[in-house]
Amino acid sequence: MNADQLPPAAPEVTATLVETLSPRLRKRLDAAVTKLGARPAHRDGDTVTIQVDDESELRLHAPGGVVARVEDITCGCLLAPACVHRAAAACAAPTADQATEPAEQPAPKTPEPTGATEPDAAAPQETASDAQRTAADALWAAGAAVLEAGVDGAGAVTQSALLRAAHTARLRRLPRAAAAALSVVTLLRAARTGDPSYRTADLVTALAELLGTARRVGTASGAELAAVCGRARRPYSPDGSLRLYGLFTEPVVTDSGHGGVRTWVAGGDGRLFTVGDVAPGGAGRALGVADRAVRLGDSALTHRELGRAGLAVSGATVSPDGRLGAGKGVKAVTARGAAWTEPPLAALWEAPPAEQAARALRAVSRYAEPDGGGSDLLFLDVELLGAVREPGGACLLARCAGGVPVRLTVADDDPALPHRDNLALLAAAPGTRLRIIGRLVPAPHPRLTLLACSHPTGEGTVDLGLDRLRRADLPDPKARVHLAPAQPAGSGAASPLYLLERRVEQTVPAGRAALGLLGDVTAEARRIRRGGLPTAADLLIALCAAAGRRERDLFGRLLPADTDGFAAHWLAAARYTAAVSEALCSAAWNPADAAPTGDAPTGGAPADDGPAPVSPPARAHAV
Structure with missing residues (x-):
């Protein structure tokens, strides 16, 4: 079982x-x-x-x-x-989150105004109630206990305390903090069962979100408190009539067992929207759903067709993250689409890459506010340079506007999807100029997961997760994989920030006690200061000191550890490292900071039996 x-x-x-x-x-x-x-x-x-x-x-x-x-x-x-x-x-058993709306739920019909207001529609509170503060304190204590024990010590009893605190927080109208607690429980179970999709960085982010949100409940007020509390359900608001133009369709396969597709469309004003069909299933369902009709109005278009066609929608309803509702009042008919080089879609590629990266980084920030809006997609004109070798395999290197080198990786490594094969074939066409759409990957160097591109022959577009390129589609069908020149690792590669990051991550699997055994970290702190990060050095010293601090009573017996104090130091270090990492990522996209291309090759000639492998990304954990 x-x-x-x-x-x-x-x-x-x-x-x-x-x-x-x-x-x-x-x-x-x-x-x-x-x-x-x-x-x-x-x-x-x-x-x-x-x-x-x-x-x-x-x-x-x-x-x-x-x-x-x-x-x-x-x-x-x-x-x-x-x-x-x-x-x-x-x-x-898996943990149910009954209060969260399904990923692709049709928008309900807007009710007539009444004298009473729904909790989510009520005016923002000025400050948190006593019950909310108590629930937030319980969440903080449960999260601090996980940090104290580590993954190895956070068994079923510790997890049940988190679940109880999450349930209480949900009843006290703190759905954001409750959802973070459930995420921590899910990741703890994945870590303890040896789930291959588990990553320590995900649990670090979930724990920091839980502790940070619980701490802010007591200090926030007004609109900030509303953001900290979050929403139990995704609201769909009326948006009138929309003229939409298809961009591309991507498969969605998650580790939670869901599969389907998401089709991206753009409005005449450049706003991005999505139409999805995601349900329990795997890659097979994703490939099958792509050829099913879109559930929006009376349109008979499939998802593949909508990615290249258009829609005229009346009575549209839209969620804050751009999902189009499919309620009974929504009417949609097929309309003419637009090429990527025609207005209004062409305007998406006119924004500078650095500006697009800054916008996308706000959307993918590890601690972004809910309902913040924005998209994590980038629209770039690039010249392919070839494959570059990395510790995890290889990726495709391209050069975008301003001479910024961008690494392009596969969006999903599932062998049933053509992502990897398509990217490997593109590596065999150096010098090809393409118009691409990719999703930002936060890293100290410019990096995207490649989702769609213009066809190498210049006719039409390619959904890289659904359509398969062939060698005949390349400018030179006999071309072999080309190894691009060596590239600098990026402006943030030499940063000593990792010295603090590894201590933050080390706490999660091993608990506070393991960090307390490190002893003197003066040498690491001195190295961080030389790298221009004095705050990081202070945080490292304070974190390790809090981990090793144990007071004794008058008889010399050890007193209980200060779990709250240690959790506060750990949270400060986790949020700081995330903020600095995002700043380094943003700086890497600035053309003024882009390093010139080197001349030395990265390795020997590629093998004769096929393209070089392309490094896989981490798959999404939720729909």
């Missing part, structure tokens, strides 16, 4: 079952979760049955797809209902 076979369990269900266990059973809970994962399970409608042993069965009843009540988990063993099996099943 694996977690995918179990229905999602509401956070309060898991928290309640764990809290009712005796102290003795809580100590056995992690082992029970592991043991339960090795037992066979089968689904029958809304019920999943797990064979605990030869005589006992455990049942999870999930009407509507979610285990919403404690009574929906039953066990047939002699100790039930006070047994450890029910809590273990809830801890093994």
Whole structure:
């Protein structure tokens, strides 16, 4: 049995079952979760049955797809209902976030105004209520406990405390902080089960978001408080009539088991919108959905066709992140599209790359405010230079306006999608000039994941995640992969910031105690100061000092560690490193800072059996 076979369990269900266990059973809970994962399970409608042993069965009843009540988990063993099996099943099941709107939900019909207002539509509060402050304090304490214990020590009991705090925060209208807590729980489970998609950097970001949001609840007011609280559901607001022009379609395949497509369109004023179809499934569903009709009005266009055609929409509804609603009041008919070189689409490529990168960086910032709007796409005219070797493989190097060298990587490494093959073929066409669309990758050097490009022959466009290029499409069909000249690593490559970053990341898997054993970090701090980052040096010293500080009472006994103080120092270091990394990324796109192209090759000749491999990106974790 694996977690995918179990229905999602509401956070309060898991928290309640764990809290009712005796102290003795809580100590056995992690082992029970592991043991339960090795037992066979089968689904029958809304019920999943797990064979605990030869005589006992455990049942999870999930009407509507979610285990919403404690009574929906039953066990047939002699100790039930006070047994450890029910809590273990809830801890093994994915966490349900029932208050969050699905990724591609049609916009509801706008209700008539009434005397009462919905909570999300109410006027912003001036300051947080006492109940909200209490809920935020509980979230802070639960997050600090995770940081204290590290991944290895943050078992089911620690996770249940986070789930309880998340449920309370949701009831107190703090959905942003509650969502961050659920993300931390999901990543902790992925780390403890050895999920290959888990990355420590993701858990660092989730923990910093949780702690930072919980801390700001008590100090924010007015509009800032509304942003800190967040929204439980994505609002769709009326946007009248829109004339839309298709740009491209990209497949969406996530580690959460969802698959589908997202089609990007632009309005006459240059605003970007998306029309998506994402549901449980993998790469196969993504490829199949691309040829299904778009769920928007009466249009008969498929997603592939919409990426090259146009739409006239009346009664449009749009979410803050640009998703088009598909409610009953929305009407859409097929219209003429526009080439990338024709207005109004051509204007997207006229903005300087540095300006586009700054805008995209605000959208992909690790701690961006929700509903901040903006797009992470860049529209560039480039000249291909060839493949460059990197530690993870190779990527395609191109030169954009101002002579800035840009590394282009695959958007998804799934072998069922043509991303990698297409990028490898483009590496065999140095000197080709293309108009491209890519997604910014925050890095100390200009870097994009390549999503779409103009056809190498100059006719039409290519959706690189759905369409397959052939050698006959290249200017020289017999061309081999070309290795571009060596490139400097970027303005931020020599920055000693990594000395602080690795200590921030080291805390997450090992906990505070491991950082406290480092001892003197004066040499590292001195090196950081020489690199022009005195604040980073001070943060490193303060972080390590807080990790190793343990007071004693009058009898010489160690007092409990100051988890709150250590969490505050860790949060400051995490947010600082993120801000500096984003500043280095923004500076790398400035033509004045772009380093000239070198002359030395990066390695030997490519192999005869095919193109050089292209380094994969990290796949998205949520729809």
